[in-house]
Amino acid sequence: MAKQINVALIGNPNTGKSSVFNILTGLSQKVGNYPGITVEKKQGTCQLERNLKAHIIDLPGTYSLNASSLDENVVIELLLNKKDKDYPDVAVVIADIENLKRNLLLFTQIKDLRIPTILAINMADRMKRKAISLNIKELEEKLGTKIVLISSRKKTGIEALKNLISNYNSLSLTPCINSSKIAPEYFKRLQKTFPNQDLYKLWLVVTQDVNFGKLNRKKINGIQPFQTESKPNLKRLQQKETIARYLFINDTLKKTLSIDSKNAKDLRSRFDKVLTHKFWGYVIFFAVLLLIFQAIFDWSTYPMDFIDNSFTLLSEWLKNNLPPGVFSNLITEGIIPGLGGIVIFIPQIAFLFLFISILEESGYMSRVVFLMDRIMRRFGLSGKSVVPLVSGTACAIPAIMATRNIENWKERLITILVTPFITCAARLPVYLIIISLVIPEGRLLGIISLQGLTLLILYGLGFAAAIISAYILDKYLHIKSKSFFVVEMPNYKLPLLKNVGITVLEKTKSFVFGAGKIILAISIILWVMGSYGPGDFNQAEEIVLKQTEQQNLSQEELTIKLASFKLENSYIGIVGKFIEPAVRPLGYDWKIGIALISSFAAREVFIGTLATIYSVGNDEVETIKERMSAEINPSNGAPLFNLASGISLLLFYAFAMQCMSTLAIVKRETNSWKWPLWQLLLMTALAYIVALAAYQILK
Amino acid sequence: MLSIASLKIGQRAVIKDFSVDVVPLKLLEMGCLPGNEVTLIQEAPFKDPLYLTINGSHLAIRKEMACKIEIELING
Numbered sequence: 001m002a003k004q005i006n007v008a009l010i011g012n013p014n015t016g017k018s019s020v021f022n023i024l025t026g027l028s029q030k031v032g033n034y035p036g037i038t039v040e041k042k043q044g045t046c047q048l049e050r051n052l053k054a055h056i057i058d059l060p061g062t063y064s065l066n067a068s069s070l071d072e073n074v075v076i077e078l079l080l081n082k083k084d085k086d087y088p089d090v091a092v093v094i095a096d097i098e099n100l101k102r103n104l105l106l107f108t109q110i111k112d113l114r115i116p117t118i119l120a121i122n123m124a125d126r127m128k129r130k131a132i133s134l135n136i137k138e139l140e141e142k143l144g145t146k147i148v149l150i151s152s153r154k155k156t157g158i159e160a161l162k163n164l165i166s167n168y169n170s171l172s173l174t175p176c177i178n179s180s181k182i183a184p185e186y187f188k189r190l191q192k193t194f195p196n197q198d199l200y201k202l203w204l205v206v207t208q209d210v211n212f213g214k215l216n217r218k219k220i221n222g223i224q225p226f227q228t229e230s231k232p233n234l235k236r237l238q239q240k241e242t243i244a245r246y247l248f249i250n251d252t253l254k255k256t257l258s259i260d261s262k263n264a265k266d267l268r269s270r271f272d273k274v275l276t277h278k279f280w281g282y283v284i285f286f287a288v289l290l291l292i293f294q295a296i297f298d299w300s301t302y303p304m305d306f307i308d309n310s311f312t313l314l315s316e317w318l319k320n321n322l323p324p325g326v327f328s329n330l331i332t333e334g335i336i337p338g339l340g341g342i343v344i345f346i347p348q349i350a351f352l353f354l355f356i357s358i359l360e361e362s363g364y365m366s367r368v369v370f371l372m373d374r375i376m377r378r379f380g381l382s383g384k385s386v387v388p389l390v391s392g393t394a395c396a397i398p399a400i401m402a403t404r405n406i407e408n409w410k411e412r413l414i415t416i417l418v419t420p421f422i423t424c425a426a427r428l429p430v431y432l433i434i435i436s437l438v439i440p441e442g443r444l445l446g447i448i449s450l451q452g453l454t455l456l457i458l459y460g461l462g463f464a465a466a467i468i469s470a471y472i473l474d475k476y477l478h479i480k481s482k483s484f485f486v487v488e489m490p491n492y493k494l495p496l497l498k499n500v501g502i503t504v505l506e507k508t509k510s511f512v513f514g515a516g517k518i519i520l521a522i523s524i525i526l527w528v529m530g531s532y533g534p535g536d537f538n539q540a541e542e543i544v545l546k547q548t549e550q551q552n553l554s555q556e557e558l559t560i561k562l563a564s565f566k567l568e569n570s571y572i573g574i575v576g577k578f579i580e581p582a583v584r585p586l587g588y589d590w591k592i593g594i595a596l597i598s599s600f601a602a603r604e605v606f607i608g609t610l611a612t613i614y615s616v617g618n619d620e621v622e623t624i625k626e627r628m629s630a631e632i633n634p635s636n637g638a639p640l641f642n643l644a645s646g647i648s649l650l651l652f653y654a655f656a657m658q659c660m661s662t663l664a665i666v667k668r669e670t671n672s673w674k675w676p677l678w679q680l681l682l683m684t685a686l687a688y689i690v691a692l693a694a695y696q697i698l699k
Numbered sequence: 700m701l702s703i704a705s706l707k708i709g710q711r712a713v714i715k716d717f718s719v720d721v722v723p724l725k726l727l728e729m730g731c732l733p734g735n736e737v738t739l740i741q742e743a744p745f746k747d748p749l750y751l752t753i754n755g756s757h758l759a760i761r762k763e764m765a766c767k768i769e770i771e772l773i774n775g
Contacts, residue, residue: 064724099756232721239727246727269740373748374743486725488756
């Protein structure tokens with residue numbers, strides 16, 4: 001029987017922990033979420049020996065066990081709960097040779113939990129260049145562990161690491177620090193009340209907001225001796241703990257680690273001189289932004305056109321080859337046009353995540369945070385808001401999750417609230433089709449394309465709305481929070497192709513499947529609602545024949561009349577007619593109204609909805625754009641999509657909060673319905689007013 | 700008393716004390732402890748934030764916090 005053990009990878013951010021995970025697990029890894037929260041859970045398997053398999057879990061990066069975010073909480077919850085099915089048999093702490101001092105803080109904490117712990121020192125290939133030497137034998141003795149030097153870049157030391165993992169039983173469990181030294185009197189009291197518990201674990205339960213097996217934090221706090229320590233006192237004790245740990249670490253490393261700084265080659269400071277320069281730093285950052293936008297809006301058009309054509313061909317082929325019937329209609333009129341609307345985003349999303357992961361992996365993102373902090377703070381944001389705002393151009397969902405490392409709650413909340421204004425990829429197809437319908441193809445001064453300019457203005461508008469509303473929120477939100485900001489400036493690294501590739505693949509996959517499910521469901525619902533109806537719908541043929549008796553219509557004209565009569569009397573038509581009075585002042589008809597409403601599930605549904613509504617009962621395969629430009633406004637006989645209604649629609653999409661998934665994420669991240677509901681209400685009200693004004697002025 | 704905010708680029712100093720009641724734990728965890736060495740590497744416009752090396756770790760903090768960390772310069 002093959003045996004399987006649980007291995008947890010733990011480490012500070014920027015230590016190459018994920019690269020080690022990628023090497024160990026390869027493509028066997030699975031990325032999911034921890035139940036109930038949106039923290040990524042990465043796990044995979046690795047064959048250690050013939051009869052020994054490791055189930056490896058890559059825990060979120062953390063600087064210590066004193067959790068200050070949801071991600072960090074996951075680490076401590078797992079390490080304290082022996083009953084968890086993922087509870088590690090052995091922990092591997094990944095450290096970076098250049099930051100060994102700081103990395104050892106976390107190591108000593110894990111070790112003190114009496115979990116077998118291996119220390120894997122990464123980036124060992126840099127030791128020579130940095131003139132670092134390490135007495136491993138002595139360090140192993142002092143820390144009471146086994147140490148392996150690895151390089152995730154050069155893929156060295158991996159076999160040795162696997163070997164150590166297999167022999168985890170021989171690791172010493174002696175703690176590094178006698179925790180009762182931190183505050184002898186307090187720990188004596190702890191011990192008295194819980195004679196059977198491990199002191200350091202108890203201490204973590206007292207100071208952290210986590211549950212500890214059966215020992216619930218509330219229960220512990222209910223017991224008298226613990227009431228005596230006030231919160232600030234506990235904080236002070238935590239500080240004492242940190243200081244005690246650093247004393248131990250500094251003492252240990254003094255004897256085992258030496259850096260010959262004279263012989264160290266320092267590329268980092270040369271890069272920093274330019275990239276964080278007061279002038280050139282900004283020039284380079286804006287050049288990088290331009291490059292990203294160039295990729296998203298120019299390079300990705302080629303694969304997008306290809307996808308668009310493929311879906312049209314597929315739909316046509318299916319129409320001709322499937323046996324006629326309700327089910328075939330559902331596929332060709334409901335599902336395929338709906339799915340086409342999501343698959344077309346893949347190139348843009350992939351490009352964006354490609355750039356973001358390269359910028360993060362290389363260490364450049366921290367420099368951007370450093371450069372932008374002061375500027376962003378004027379608007380109530382943080383330098384760390386740059387990453388969410390840039391990610392927001394792909395999708396607000398990962399962007400809002402990326403706000404987690406903003407320490408200041410007010411800055412984080414404002415970032416979460418304004419991110420949905422940033423033009424996400426889902427708005428793009430709506431923009432593109434409407435722009436191509438209502439904006440002429442000409443060029444301004446013979447150079448700048450009017451259509452391109454409109455798109456640029458819409459992006460600017462989204463960014464301006466985000467910044468201005470952040471400024472207003474900063475003035476009116478009265479939230480007291482200590483403004484404290486620290487960002488690690490990691491060393492520059494050449495991004496590893498494998499890491500970047502895996503990130504792009506995972507992010508794109510989760511976007512497509514997440515949004516895909518909603519779109520699929522909605523297109524099926526819409527198709528059913530459009531293909532069935534009450535009362536008149538079922539006598540459609542007789543009624544239409546009677547109405548048109550005297551008009552002497554050709555067969556073709558009759559079919560069109562019948563189709564539009566059926567649509568108007570279907571369930572979807574009835575709902576549409578009901579809401580029409582609300583959207584008429586904005587210049588829309590009931591079909592756009594339906595598309596608008598279904599867009600509240602996800603914006604990109606707009607095109608799919610119109611495609612579904614227009615193709616119900618319509619046998620000809622036309623592009624959706626052709627159908628849209630043929631639509632007539634019944635009140636004045638002019639084309640329905642004209643400059644006034646088009647601009648009004650563009651503005652509505654620019655400002656409205658139309659994305660259920662984003663609202664759900666905001667609810668999770670802010671832990672209340674209050675914020676997402678305000679977001680929905682205010683953004684949509686703003687969108688309605690602006691669209692109304694635009695239509696009434698331009699009409 | 701000098702603070703980190705008064706350092707010039709390239710200057711080295713030793714952290715002496717904090718002029719704030721409760722020091723953020725995260726800062727201590729990053730190695731910002733009395734007795735440890737600090738060097739100013741780079742400053743953003745308006746000297747905010749500051750890019751430092753503290754106890755061998757490279758990090759950036761805001762001026763506001765930097766003002767509250769007292770130091771003593773190392774000569775040479």
